[in-house]
Amino acid sequence: MPEQSNPASAGLSTSPTDLGAKLSATGYVGDDALATVTHLALVMQRPLLLEGEPGTGKTALAEAIAQALELPLIRLQCYEGIDATQALYDWDFPRQILHLRALEATGGADVEEAEKSLYDERFLLARPVLAALRQCPAVLLIDEVDRADDEFEAFLLEVLSTYQVTIPELGTVKATTPPIVILTSNRTRELHDALKRRCLYHWIDHPGLEREVAIVRSRAPEVSERLSRQVVTLVQQLRGRGDLLKPPGVAETLDWARALDRLGVAEVDLESAALTLGALMKYREDSERVKQALDRMLAV
Numbered sequence: 001m002p003e004q005s006n007p008a009s010a011g012l013s014t015s016p017t018d019l020g021a022k023l024s025a026t027g028y029v030g031d032d033a034l035a036t037v038t039h040l041a042l043v044m045q046r047p048l049l050l051e052g053e054p055g056t057g058k059t060a061l062a063e064a065i066a067q068a069l070e071l072p073l074i075r076l077q078c079y080e081g082i083d084a085t086q087a088l089y090d091w092d093f094p095r096q097i098l099h100l101r102a103l104e105a106t107g108g109a110d111v112e113e114a115e116k117s118l119y120d121e122r123f124l125l126a127r128p129v130l131a132a133l134r135q136c137p138a139v140l141l142i143d144e145v146d147r148a149d150d151e152f153e154a155f156l157l158e159v160l161s162t163y164q165v166t167i168p169e170l171g172t173v174k175a176t177t178p179p180i181v182i183l184t185s186n187r188t189r190e191l192h193d194a195l196k197r198r199c200l201y202h203w204i205d206h207p208g209l210e211r212e213v214a215i216v217r218s219r220a221p222e223v224s225e226r227l228s229r230q231v232v233t234l235v236q237q238l239r240g241r242g243d244l245l246k247p248p249g250v251a252e253t254l255d256w257a258r259a260l261d262r263l264g265v266a267e268v269d270l271e272s273a274a275l276t277l278g279a280l281m282k283y284r285e286d287s288e289r290v291k292q293a294l295d296r297m298l299a300v
Helices: 007-012 016-025 032-044 058-069 093-106 111-118 128-134 150-162 193-198 209-219 225-239 250-262 270-275 284-299
Strands: 048-052 073-077 089-091 124-126 139-143 164-167 171-174 180-185 200-204
Touching: 016 032, 016 058, 032 048, 032 058, 032 200, 048 058, 058 073, 058 139, 058 180, 073 128, 093 111, 124 128, 128 139, 128 164, 128 171, 150 164, 150 193, 209 225, 209 250, 225 250, 225 284, 270 284
Parallel strands: 048 180, 048 200, 073 139, 139 180
Antiparallel strands: 089 124, 164 171
16 A cells, blocks of 8 residues: 655654654653654554553653644553444434434424434544544554454454545545554553554563663653662562562652652652552552562662
8 A cells, every 4th residue: 555645754753863852852761672663653654563561651652752743642542342433433312312303393304304414524423543534643542452352453454554434424534644553552462463464563671770760860850860760770670570460660660759759758768668659569469579578679
């Protein structure tokens, strides 16, 4: 299928280095590999599939692209049982009923005309995918696609192949400028090869120590360099334990650093760490394990 001109993507990224700098200006700190694959997704007009552990910055990348481009971010949150209706469109049934009653009261239309008038544009409720096709250009975030089922994947594959949908009552809606599409997956299940082949792919891992410190300093500049580094060092140790139900992601690192800063903590000690674990750990069992290990970890 021939690629269409996308002035929005061309204006964002002239090179991976340029793109990385523009994303950094929004507070998103990525590595060279991520900047390169994102640049390619933009200039090749291909959806970008991001997989990785929760909290590694997949959703945040879509938000950063939208902010850098000054484009609307349209988000489709996937869940078990989602179908095309929740993604595409629906009809405003209450307004249609009121419209029918108004017609009956005035006697202004016959049955056939009344039926046709029910499916007018004014009664159409555009869901995220349809909204992204009509609001050009836009960034379409399809979040946690691994939570949806096979049928929904097949629907997405069709839409992402043609960037158009057909509404039986109104006709075909085709994007004049394809949206910038970011799909995310926590890999709770394997996605079908057909969907993966339609996309460019990147696995986002937890950042290394220096990059995570840079992320904290960028997203929470009020937190001191010393506290940021100490928090990140502790979080990185926790991720390496291997016995936690949910290792903390970058979002939790930011929450913990901000929580300690709000309490006026200049340096993490046993008491302040134990009191603020609710910003870092999300399971009681994990909190208990970390509390038992804090004394040893802070002594290092």
